[in-house]
Each structure stands twice: as C-alpha cells, then as structure tokens.
Amino acid sequence: MKFRKYSFKLNNKPIVVEAPPAYTLLEVLRNxxxxxxxxxxxxKGECGACTVLINDRAINSCLTIMEQVEGTDIITVEGLAKDxxxxxxxxxxxxxxxxxxxxCTPGLIMASKALLAKSPNPSVDETKEALRGNLCRCTGYAKILRAVLKARR
Ligand code: FES
Ligand code: FES
Structure with a gap:
C-alpha cells in the first residue's frame, strides 16, 4: 500500500501523519x-458518531478523505477533555x-460544541438543526435536546 504524508493540526498540536490516500480521517484517527x-x-455519513471539528465546523470524519485534511485544524473529542x-x-x-x-455521545458532544461556539444561546430550532445529523438508538431525542439546551449560556 502506498502512503503519503499529511500535515495538519490535531487537538491544537501540529502533526504529520503517513497514511494511504484512500483512508478517511476516521480511519486515520482510530487505526x-x-x-x-x-x-x-x-x-457512510448517516449517524454522526464520527463527528469531529474541522476548522470549527462539525464534520463526519468517515466522509472526509485525507486530501481534505491537509492544513486544517482538527479537534476530536479527546481534544475537548478540558474544554x-x-x-x-x-x-x-x-x-x-x-x-x-x-x-453516540462523542459525536453529540462535538456537534454541541460546534453549535455553542458559534451561537452560545441557540434557540430550540437552531439546536435541533445542529443535532439533526446525529442519531441515537437508546435515549430518545428529548433528553439529548434538553441536555444541550441546559448547557447554553
Ligand atoms: S460513522 Fe460517520 S456518519 Fe456514521
Ligand atoms: S446510541 Fe445514543 S446512547 Fe446509545
């Protein structure tokens, strides 16, 4: 397999990673x-469990190929440990x-962080819209919505 070098910022530190160009960001992060x-x-971009922040936007890392990552600023849930x-x-x-x-929780935390960084006191509709791409099979969305609204400023 051919590898290429990719340079970007990960959790506030510059990094160079060697990976096959066909790898997604999700594969690079995990594997x-x-x-x-x-x-x-x-x-395949349907559940939001793989959400990371790329240049402050919540993005599905499973749909992001490494070419798109070059030179960006990426935050994963590990990077929010002290946020x-x-x-x-x-x-x-x-x-x-x-x-x-x-x-689903790491992805929801990333999506919520992106929302609250952009809009510290979002409306209910704005919050629903921001979480639209994140699926949860367990809790029902009412509890998740209440939690994110509670975390508003
Ligand atoms: S794993 Fe990326 S959207 Fe489901
Ligand atoms: S999928 Fe959301 S808590 Fe299990």
Missing part, C-alpha cells in the same frame, strides 16, 4: 493514531439521562 473516542457507527463548554455539555447529558450506551 493509525489510536484516538478511538471518535466512533464508527455507519461509515469548559464541552464539560458543561457532558454534565448536562448525565443530569438529563441523555447517555445510555454512550456510542
């Missing part, structure tokens, strides 16, 4: 960099019972 907080739910907004979201998820199996 090469061992950052398994980003989940693989469907591999106060993400921390508020995490606590609200627990308080509202919005976590069961937890598989």
């Amino acid at each position: 090469i960099l061992d950052l398994t907080g980003t989940k693989d739910g469907c591999s 106060p907004v993400a921390d508020k979201v995490r606590r609200a998820f627990v308080q509202e019972g919005a976590v069961q199996c937890g598989y």
Whole structure:
C-alpha cells in the first residue's frame, strides 16, 4: 500500500501523519493514531458518531478523505477533555439521562460544541438543526435536546 504524508493540526498540536490516500480521517484517527473516542457507527455519513471539528465546523470524519485534511485544524473529542463548554455539555447529558450506551455521545458532544461556539444561546430550532445529523438508538431525542439546551449560556 502506498502512503503519503499529511500535515495538519490535531487537538491544537501540529502533526504529520503517513497514511494511504484512500483512508478517511476516521480511519486515520482510530487505526493509525489510536484516538478511538471518535466512533464508527455507519461509515457512510448517516449517524454522526464520527463527528469531529474541522476548522470549527462539525464534520463526519468517515466522509472526509485525507486530501481534505491537509492544513486544517482538527479537534476530536479527546481534544475537548478540558474544554469548559464541552464539560458543561457532558454534565448536562448525565443530569438529563441523555447517555445510555454512550456510542453516540462523542459525536453529540462535538456537534454541541460546534453549535455553542458559534451561537452560545441557540434557540430550540437552531439546536435541533445542529443535532439533526446525529442519531441515537437508546435515549430518545428529548433528553439529548434538553441536555444541550441546559448547557447554553
Ligand atoms: S460513522 Fe460517520 S456518519 Fe456514521
Ligand atoms: S446512547 Fe446509545 S446510541 Fe445514543
């Protein structure tokens, strides 16, 4: 397999990764960099479990090929470990019972962080729209919505 070098910022640190050009960002994160907080739910852009921030936008990493990553600024859920907004979201998820199996949670935290960074006090509709691409099989969306609304400023 042919490998190529890709340079970008990952969780606030410059990084160079060697990967096959056909790899997606999700494959690189999980299989090469061992950052398994980003989940693989469907591999085809339907569930949002693989959401990361690319230049502050919530993006499905399973649909992002490495060519698109070059020179960007990427944050994964590991990079939000000490982020106060993400921390508020995490606590609200627990308080509202919005976590069961937890598989969708990293993606939802990323989508919520992107929303609240852009719009610290979003409306209900704006919040629903921001979470539209993230599926959860366990909790029902009411608890998730309540949690994200609770984490607003
Ligand atoms: S794994 Fe990427 S959208 Fe489902
Ligand atoms: S908590 Fe299980 S998929 Fe959302």
